[in-house]
Amino acid sequence: MSNPLDSLRDQITTIDSELLELLARRRGLTNNVAETKIQHHIPVRDQKREEQLLIRLIKQGKAVGLDAHYVTQLFHVILEDSVLNQQALLAERANPGSTLPINRVAFLGDKGSYSYLATQKYFSRRPGEIVEMGCQSFNEIVQKVENGEADYAVLPIENTSSGSINEVYDQLQHTHLSIIGELTHPIRHALLVAKPLQISEIKTLYAHPQVFAQCSHFLAELGNVEVKTCDSTSAAMISVSESGRDDVAAIGSEAGGALYGLSAIKSNLANQKENHSRFIVVARNAVTVPLQVPAKTTLVMSTVQTPGALVDALLVLKDNSINMSKLESRPITGNPWEEMFYIDVEGNIQDGPMQNALDELKKITRSLKVLGCYPSEEISPTRVAAVNALNE
Numbered sequence: 417m418s419n420p421l422d423s424l425r426d427q428i429t430t431i432d433s434e435l436l437e438l439l440a441r442r443r444g445l446t447n448n449v450a451e452t453k454i455q456h457h458i459p460v461r462d463q464k465r466e467e468q469l470l471i472r473l474i475k476q477g478k479a480v481g482l483d484a485h486y487v488t489q490l491f492h493v494i495l496e497d498s499v500l501n502q503q504a505l506l507a508e509r510a511n512p513g514s515t516l517p518i519n520r521v522a523f524l525g526d527k528g529s530y531s532y533l534a535t536q537k538y539f540s541r542r543p544g545e546i547v548e549m550g551c552q553s554f555n556e557i558v559q560k561v562e563n564g565e566a567d568y569a570v571l572p573i574e575n576t577s578s579g580s581i582n583e584v585y586d587q588l589q590h591t592h593l594s595i596i597g598e599l600t601h602p603i604r605h606a607l608l609v610a611k612p613l614q615i616s617e618i619k620t621l622y623a624h625p626q627v628f629a630q631c632s633h634f635l636a637e638l639g640n641v642e643v644k645t646c647d648s649t650s651a652a653m654i655s656v657s658e659s660g661r662d663d664v665a666a667i668g669s670e671a672g673g674a675l676y677g678l679s680a681i682k683s684n685l686a687n688q689k690e691n692h693s694r695f696i697v698v699a700r701n702a703v704t705v706p707l708q709v710p711a712k713t714t715l716v717m718s719t720v721q722t723p724g725a726l727v728d729a730l731l732v733l734k735d736n737s738i739n740m741s742k743l744e745s746r747p748i749t750g751n752p753w754e755e756m757f758y759i760d761v762e763g764n765i766q767d768g769p770m771q772n773a774l775d776e777l778k779k780i781t782r783s784l785k786v787l788g789c790y791p792s793e794e795i796s797p798t799r800v801a802a803v804n805a806l807n808e
């Protein structure tokens with residue numbers, strides 16, 4: 417007997433294929449736009465154009481019964497992809513010879529870890545194959561790039577729930593590597609099991625310490641469960657899949673768990689609904705960021721031990737109209753009570769104001785190092801259009 421859904425599903429399948437073809441065509445055209453922007457020195461991002469496009473699409477959507485929220489969400493994904501692809505293309509052109517046929521990438525954990533998923537995402541926009549080099553610790557990752565065994569490292573640097581990842585900042589203090597890129601990746605923690613079971617049946621739970629920190633509210637509700645920390649999320653998944661027990665679970669991504677035959681019995685375990693991690697990509701050589709691409713620069717400095725020294729340093733940024741997106745302090749190893757400051761600023765190292773600021777900072781700080789200038793991948797969506805349309 418034929419399935420009563422067959423005919424409708426066939427039509428949906430056809431539409432989905434058409435949607436994919438259209439999206440691929442759109443991507444092709446935006447790549448042509450990027451080529452034209454290179455020739456004519458036009459900035460990659462055009463928020464005015466994005467806003468007009470969203471306003472028009474929200475109106476068109478309403479006319480055919482699609483709500484503004486849906487249309488906005490859909491096109492934010494499409495626009496982000498478009499801008500990031502164009503940025504990657506321009507960055508590649510500005511660094512001839514840096515594109516490798518094979519990219520050996522060191523990251524924390526194994527297949528399925530969040531760092532693995534971030535690695536896949538970052539390199540999917542770039543040419544060349546990836547050779548995955550899963551590692552046990554941040555130190556091992558950095559070492560692999562420093563000694564030439566790997567070309568790149570992907571390192572998580574901060575999370576919207578648990579904050580800065582101090583161990584990674586401490587690795588940056590001593591390295592000669594440069595930050596060449598960044599990306600943010602949604603971190604969606606799920607409770608992963610090998611065989612279906614009730615949450616109340618779980619006796620042992622495996623996860624990375626950062627993950628436990630991000631899911632502390634869920635853990636507090638769980639009650640009497642043995643908690644085992646693992647070096648990575650993938651190690652937690654492997655522990656469950658190899659345990660042979662049916663009263664254990666891991667916390668990790670659903671996509672990662674699927675690689676080990678695990679399925680999710682509960683999702684959204686993080687304390688905060690919007691749980692994202694920012695990763696940095698580091699390499700032995702710095703990159704040139706084309707001026708048409710929004711750039712970020714990361715500095716690390718130590719100030720002199722006088723009152724107001726940090727304020728003076730920050731005033732240099734203000735005086736040069738440089739926006740600071742992050743300030744983090746870490747103790748200097750071996751010098752108790754002295755701090756190293758990590759500063760992310762918006763801007764390209766080739767810009768005049770940035771050069772001025774660096775010259776000024778060199779004069780008033782004890783040490784100053786540029787950790788890298790790289791394309792900014794924080795593509796904040798154009799919200800104005802959506803807000804207007806929702807209020808109509």
Ligand SMILES: C=C(O[C@@H]1C=C(C(=O)O)C=C[C@H]1O)C(=O)O
Nearest residue numbers: 446449460461462465466495498
């Ligand atoms: C494709 C372009 O580049 C960017 C991407 C856009 C898009 O995908 O529609 C729109 C504006 C730009 O931020 C463009 O400038 O038209």
